[in-house]
Amino acid sequence: xxxxxxxxxxxIQDSFVPMVAVLCSEDAEQVTRKNxxxxxxxxxxxxxxxxxxxxRDPNNQIQAIKNLKIHVSNVVTQPPRPAAIRxxxxxxxxxxxxxxxxxxxxxxxxxxxxxxxxxxxxxEAYRETFFQSMPASDHEFLNHYLACMLVVSSxxxxxxxxxxxxxQEQHRIQHSSDYTYPKWxxxxxxxxxxxxxxxxxxxEQRADSVYEEMKQRYGTQxxxxxxxxxxxxxxxxxxxxxxxxxxxxxxxxxQNQELYEDGTSVMMGxxxxxxxxxxxxxxxxxxxxxxxxxxxxxxxxxxxxxxLSDPDGSxxxxxxxxxxxxxxxxxxxxxxxxxxxxxxxxxxxxxRQFIQEFTFRGLLPHIEKSIRQLNDQLVSRKGLSRxxxxxxxxxxxxxxxxxxxxxxxKNTAGLLYPPEAPELQIRKLADxxxxxxxxxxxxxxxxxxxxxxxNDQAMLYAAGALxxxxxxxxxxxxxxxxxxxxxxxxxxxxxxxxxxxxVQAERCALLSAEILKSxxxxxxxxxxxxxxxSEDSDLRSALLLEQAAHCFINMRSPMVRxxxxxxxxxxxxxxxAGQKRHALRCYCQxxxxxxxxxxxLAEDHINFTIGRQSFTLKQLDNAxxxxxxxxxxxxxxxxxxxxxxxxxxxxxxKNISQxxxxxxxxxxxLPCIQSSATRVFFxxxxxxxxxxxxxxxxxx
Numbered sequence: 037x038x039x040x041x042x043x044x045x046x047x048i049q050d051s052f053v054p055m056v057a058v059l060c061s062e063d064a065e066q067v068t069r070k071n072x073x074x075x076x077x078x079x080x081x082x083x084x085x086x087x088x089x090x091x092r093d094p095n096n097q098i099q100a101i102k103n104l105k106i107h108v109s110n111v112v113t114q115p116p117r118p119a120a121i122r123x124x125x126x127x128x129x130x131x132x133x134x135x136x137x138x139x140x141x142x143x144x145x146x147x148x149x150x151x152x153x154x155x156x157x158x159x160e161a162y163r164e165t166f167f168q169s170m171p172a173s174d175h176e177f178l179n180h181y182l183a184c185m186l187v188v189s190s191x192x193x194x195x196x197x198x199x200x201x202x203x204q205e206q207h208r209i210q211h212s213s214d215y216t217y218p219k220w221x222x223x224x225x226x227x228x229x230x231x232x233x234x235x236x237x238x239x240e241q242r243a244d245s246v247y248e249e250m251k252q253r254y255g256t257q258x259x260x261x262x263x264x265x266x267x268x269x270x271x272x273x274x275x276x277x278x279x280x281x282x283x284x285x286x287x288x289x290x291q292n293q294e295l296y297e298d299g300t301s302v303m304m305g306x307x308x309x310x311x312x313x314x315x316x317x318x319x320x321x322x323x324x325x326x327x328x329x330x331x332x333x334x335x336x337x338x339x340x341x342x343x344l345s346d347p348d349g350s351x352x353x354x355x356x357x358x359x360x361x362x363x364x365x366x367x368x369x370x371x372x373x374x375x376x377x378x379x380x381x382x383x384x385x386x387x388r389q390f391i392q393e394f395t396f397r398g399l400l401p402h403i404e405k406s407i408r409q410l411n412d413q414l415v416s417r418k419g420l421s422r423x424x425x426x427x428x429x430x431x432x433x434x435x436x437x438x439x440x441x442x443x444x445x446k447n448t449a450g451l452l453y454p455p456e457a458p459e460l461q462i463r464k465l466a467d468x469x470x471x472x473x474x475x476x477x478x479x480x481x482x483x484x485x486x487x488x489x490x491n492d493q494a495m496l497y498a499a500g501a502l503x504x505x506x507x508x509x510x511x512x513x514x515x516x517x518x519x520x521x522x523x524x525x526x527x528x529x530x531x532x533x534x535x536x537x538x539v540q541a542e543r544c545a546l547l548s549a550e551i552l553k554s555x556x557x558x559x560x561x562x563x564x565x566x567x568x569x570s571e572d573s574d575l576r577s578a579l580l581l582e583q584a585a586h587c588f589i590n591m592r593s594p595m596v597r598x599x600x601x602x603x604x605x606x607x608x609x610x611x612x613a614g615q616k617r618h619a620l621r622c623y624c625q626x627x628x629x630x631x632x633x634x635x636x637l638a639e640d641h642i643n644f645t646i647g648r649q650s651f652t653l654k655q656l657d658n659a660x661x662x663x664x665x666x667x668x669x670x671x672x673x674x675x676x677x678x679x680x681x682x683x684x685x686x687x688x689x690k691n692i693s694q695x696x697x698x699x700x701x702x703x704x705x706l707p708c709i710q711s712s713a714t715r716v717f718f719x720x721x722x723x724x725x726x727x728x729x730x731x732x733x734x735x736x
Contacts, residue, residue, distance in 0.1 A: 063189035081280035132158035172219035183226035479508035499530035562587035578609035600629035
């Protein structure tokens with residue numbers, strides 16, 4: 037596989053992070069909107085902690101948490117539509133192209149000197165978006181919300197009363213049968229009360245007074261006073277304003293030409309909140325004008341699933357789903373939207389400190405308490421005399437327990453456990469431990485849950501436990517056990533063949549391939565990636581075939597021809613997926629292997645395809661050059677194939693002549709016209725030979 041910007045450990049840790057929901061009052065949204073951001077977008081650049089955190093496990097041992105990242109997002113009450121996700125993944129790949137002037141990685145293998153992209157940012161963009169767009173499911177808890185921030189402006193007439201309304205709304209969303217989405221980790225979700233104070237307008241003394249009342253009501257560890265918008269003067273055009281948000285809001289925009297989208301979140305205000313929770317829909321409000329009458333510089337996203345507007349049009353929001361990557365197909369706007377215009381560097385520090393305080397004094401203690409409670413419940417239910425941590429270490433220190441093959445197991449993929457089932461509690465405990473980097477305990481719990489699920493033949497649950505047990509084993513410090521690749525293979529087979537869940541199978545494959553690559557097991561990684569190709573997704577197949585090709589070329593003894601063959605396969609699938617530029621790039625890289633090696637039929641096919649793809653992309657000179665290579669030598673193709681090549685060549689030439697009628701046209705070197713096939717072609721088609729191309733000189 038191509039080199040990635042992050043290590044495999046960083047990639048996995050960033051793929052599974054604690055999820056935090058946000059519910060904002062209308063006034064609080066107005067405060068953040070001054071910066072062209074909503075609250076979740078405001079804090080997003082500061083959600084990676086710079087300090088080390090700690091939790092205690094059930095044995096009272098301190099577990100260090102390094103480089104922790106949390107994900108803060110608005111509450112959306114409907115999952116993203118699969119069609120919208122597929123379209124977004126396609127656009128993410130489409131806009132991510134090799135940077136111009138990028139120096140390629142030169143690999144020498146035998147007689148070959150190949151210029152190959154050292155990195156594949158389109159694949160990393162696809163993979164990141166894929167993980168972020170996965171909806172929460174019932175068989176695991178990794179994407180479930182652990183906490184909810186309730187955000188109220190200090191300008192509210194009754195801030196404490198507004199907090200109560202937000203709290204009731206969160207409880208209704210979580211526990212009412214009217215809502216099945218989003219998913220929540222525990223029944224007693226942590227609520228964190230945030231008083232948002234606008235320094236440029238608000239009464240600071242009143243804000244401090246309200247905050248003191250909040251500390252009395254919610255405790256010092258359950259609330260926070262966040263002061264922002266210190267900048268009061270107008271921002272001049274040449275003034276440099278720090279903007280850490282663009283890299284998060286435009287991650288897939290390589291040349292800063294994309295705009296943002298309007299979206300939907302659940303907000304609270306003085307009006308009936310029934311109107312403030314909407315299901316995702318394609319379409320929505322007019323993107324050119326905001327509901328409050330202010331011109332909107334954001335272009336509506338073609339994949340937009342949610343728009344929010346109350347009956348009188350007084351509400352709108354900016355972020356809907358937890359999609360970090362936001363794509364549009366519009367052209368560059370005449371005015372560039374500035375983010376954080378009202379924020380100073382001191383405000384940045386305040387936001388960063390707020391996230392640190394929330395995590396260290398709110399979220400991590402909540403997770404630690406939940407781990408202890410789950411452990412105690414499981415111990416009491418199973419009648420154990422010690423913690424699950426100690427018990428599972430004893431249970432699984434011996435030999436392997438024989439397991440049934442997938443073919444022997446009955447398909448019970450639709451089996452659902454009640455929320456209080458001990459099997460689910462073990463899985464929940466495992467996920468909590470995984471999120472706080474306690475991989476030893478997580479592995480033991482996943483291993484226990486896996487056995488229980490297999491005994492019940494609950495195959496979806498069993499596959500999930502196998503998947504995360506394998507990842508936990510790999511991430512354990514000191515590598516006490518080898519990476520159980522067979523766990524991942526079984527999980528992939530179960531997801532794909534038994535549960536018919538290709539999304540989960542793809543997640544397994546992406547994780548396992550990256551782990552195998554880090555262990556220099558390129559052959560195994562390539563086999564896994566190739567096995568995941570199928571007819572249901574040309575884009576996924578193309579990306580995985582390309583990564584398999586990189587695996588072959590990065591082996592200790594590079595397999596050059598396998599690299600080229602799988603690049604051609606990837607190019608074909610890219611073409612079927614509508615990714616013409618990526619298809620052309622793959623064929624061009626493969627041509628390096630076949631060119632001038634005596635494989636004339638393969639070389640003709642690649643040149644013919646390069647010519648067609650170049651013509652489709654309006655790269656007419658490249659198209660002519662590719663077709664020329666087919667015609668300048670004696671061809672071993674059949675007469676009908678030679679005729680097809682020549683027709684394509686003349687068609688491209690005709691288009692060039694029409695686009696540049698005043699420019700002198702070069703002579704077309706066509707030695708193969710002397711061949712019998714082309715003589716027949718010109719003899720039968722006098723219109724082409726003497727009509728449309730009359731006056732053009734063919735070099736014989």
